[in-house]
Amino acid sequence: MSMKKKVISMTKPALLPGKVVDQFKRAPSNAVFSRIQTCIQRYRARRKLDAVRSNIFTKYLILGGIEATGKQFTGGALDEETLEQATAEEIAALQATDYIRSGNTNSKYYDPAKPDGWVVDFEGVAKGFLVPHQLGPETETEIKQCTAVIRNFLNYILQHAVCPEYTLEVMAARRVCDLAEKELWALQLLTPKLPGDFNVAASTICGGHYQGLSLTAEPWQKDDPEIEQFLSINGMDEAQAKSIFRTGIAFAGTDELFTEAMKGEFYIIASNRKYFEIVDIERPSVKLIREYSRAKGHHGELGNIKPLGAIRIKSWEGPGLDEEDASDDENPKTEEARIESFWLEDDILQLLFVGLKLELLVHELNIGIKFFDTVLGTYCSFFTYLENEKMLSWKEPVENTRPPPTEDDPDIEERAMEAIMEGEVNDDEKITSN
Known part of the structure; x- marks a missing residue:
């Protein structure tokens, strides 16, 4: 099992009055991980x-490499001898639910190449x-609650x-907390609007995902102010799609492109799943918005075709959430740093x-x-994938005490695993891969 490096989350505050600083200097060790552990517990x-x-x-805390899933002390009330001999800080540490497993006993994260074994x-x-x-937040209040918890903890670190x-x-x-508060809510508002009318129109008439998904409003839905948006993200009829598509190209x-579009001979010649990062946003001018307001829809109505702008994007390596499938000898292909527009x-x-x-x-x-x-995915500007995520469900390997398969009994491993799945074997008897 290769050793993984652990990432702890904290930072560099200006020194405050000596009395405050001294309380962390009195920690069991002045090593940074010891000070952080004491800070978290307090x-x-x-x-x-x-x-x-x-x-x-x-x-x-768990993502940051802190053990925060169980108490170090689980034996109920402390005995009188412990109470008499231990300080209040020591008693609090024994009962704490958050701690850092330091040294080479922490094979989950410990990195001997780093000072104190930590990053x-x-x-x-x-x-x-x-x-x-x-986080999985759904409302602006939930987003602010998540960022407030982390920000408050970071302030505590600085204060002390x-x-x-x-x-x-x-x-x-x-x-990052301040930025996340704005961007996470923007993503929540953005998701139901994508991919937008023009892209849905192109998809509908060119054989994409939305072709054939046209929905029509029921009589009781016509007065719903949000029905048009609902219908647009679930497809549109071909006449409406052609109107939006051609109007967009016209503006x-x-x-030359408009001439080709009016011929009606367009189809998909290539499809690719790609990762992008937005580098520029070009919104339509006030003049262009006025011109769009005078454009007629497929029923002759005015103001129903939304004005188009553009985004300029470059290739991004991706979030790193998928398992790597390339061998050690393979080098991932890097795309040219060219700018595309949509x-x-x-x-x-x-x-x-x-x-x-x-x-x-x-x-x-x-x-x-x-x-x-x-x-397929939207990500904040600061998105970072931590290697710690791969270790969240990791468990310490233990020796497999069961006999291996033999010529006389080749199915012993399969029977053992079935017994484990059915709950017929004690934890101490379970097989754990090394």
Whole structure:
């Protein structure tokens, strides 16, 4: 089993009055991981977090390499001898639920090549934690609650000068909290609007995902102000799609492109799943918005075709959430750093931000334009995948005491695993792969 390096989340505060600093110098060791452990235990004891905030904080600690799933002391009340001989700090440490397993006994994260065996990265853990797949927030209030918990903890570190050598990193982590609060909510608002009317129209008439998904409003739905948006993201009829597609090309494309589009002979010639990062956002001008307002829809109505702007994007290596399938001898191909453009409606562009990362299914048409009809993922500008995620469900390997398969009994392993799955074997007898 190769040793993994552990990332702990904390940073560099300016020194505060000596009395405050001294309380952490009196920790069992002045090593940074010891000070961080003491800080976490005191923070948890003094803040009295409710169930929701406690759960957020625990997940954050676990991702940062802290053991936060069980007590070191589980024997009930401390005996009188322990109470008499131990200090209040020592008793609190014994009863704490959060601790750092240090030294080479911590094969889950310990890295002997690093000082104290740890990598301290407050900013990195904040970036890896404050993302949708970790938090799953659905409302702006929930997002603010998540960022507030982490920000409050980081402020506690700075206030008590827990590790002054990491002040700059802690403050960088606080900035991530501020950024996450804005970007996570923008992603929540953005998701139901994508891929936008123009892309849905192109998909509908060119054989993409939305072809044949047209829905019509029921009589009782016609007065619903949100019905048009609902119908558009679930497909549109071909006449509406052609109107939106051709109008978009007329305003945003060249004369040659519009001529080709009017022939009606367009189809997908290539499709690729790609990762992108937004580098520029071009919203339509006020003049262009007025011109769109005078464009007629497929029923002759005015103002129903949304004005288009553009995003400029470059290739991104991806979030790293998938398992690697390349051998050690293979080198991943790096795409050229070229800028591509996609047209999007202005109401979508208002929610986008430079640095936003996207995973898209991109189609190229025979007339030379590209569109996307499937958004496979959206990611914050600061998105960072931590190697710690791979270790969250890792367990210490133990020796397999069961006899191996033999010629006389080749199925012994299969029977043992079946017994484990059916709960017929004690934990001590279970097989654990080395």
